[in-house]
């Protein structure tokens with residue numbers, strides 16, 4: 001295995017897609033805004049195979065090649081709450097006017113730049129964007145808690161996958177400006193790299209269940225949370241989430257549904273209704289929601 005010096009000759013095909021940044025702003029709900037606490041019980045159905053890196057690999061007897069191991073606990077397949085929370089937070093950031101992610105250096109050209117006319121805000125000292133207010137920030141606790149998700153019916157098998165040594169997706173344009181939040185498109189992405197790796201993965205069809213708690217959040221925050229959990233069930237607008245490794249290979253697509261939604265203060269709305277309504281709320285980035293629903297995370 002090794003890198004490719006000449007990217008032009010590499011058969012690697014990227015399925016990365018970018019959602020442009022929106023102008024960030026602090027979130028100040030009205031003083032008397034109603035607050036809600038409760039939980040939503042989730043069912044994640046794997047539409048494709050899924051691999052959650054455990055950091056472990058295993059050399060089979062008489063084997064020549066290491067087999068990377070998907071995460072398990074007590075023999076059961078598991079998606080850690082922290083992994084799932086990261087996926088949901090990234091989606092929440094992309095569809096709202098939240099603060100922008102830190103831009104790392106790319107190659108010898110120095111740090112990437114935010115697009116012209118967009119400057120970041122600093123979430124601290126009692127001033128937070130809607131995403132930091134929900135998910136937490138430095139010196140600020142989170143108002144949501146994600147349980148680990150387990151599967152009772154997962155089937156494991158060893159899958160041969162393309163080595164992930166292709167050219168990295170280009171995060172910046174030719175002026176060094178960041179393109180936005182990175183996602184991977186749903187659907188097949190077939191290409192053949194000359195070197196392969198093996199991984200023990202969870203076969204599609206597996207169902208994971210778990211719970212997300214929320215505490216003292218506004219209706220707008222609840223709507224953003226439900227949207228970002230992939231719970232908009234409106235015909236033609238539903239999405240899948242992508243989680244785990246080998247996303248560029250088409251892996252990790254999960255369809256999320258709410259089995260139970262319990263909320264204080266008599267908010268008589270379903271999780272799906274709230275998710276759908278986020279589009280019309282003040283912090284929503286409508287272009288991003290449309291791009292994600294219509295082009296990027298569309299169920300196949």
Ligand SMILES: [Zn+2]
Pocket residue numbers: 098099123128129130131132133137
């Ligand atoms: Zn923030």
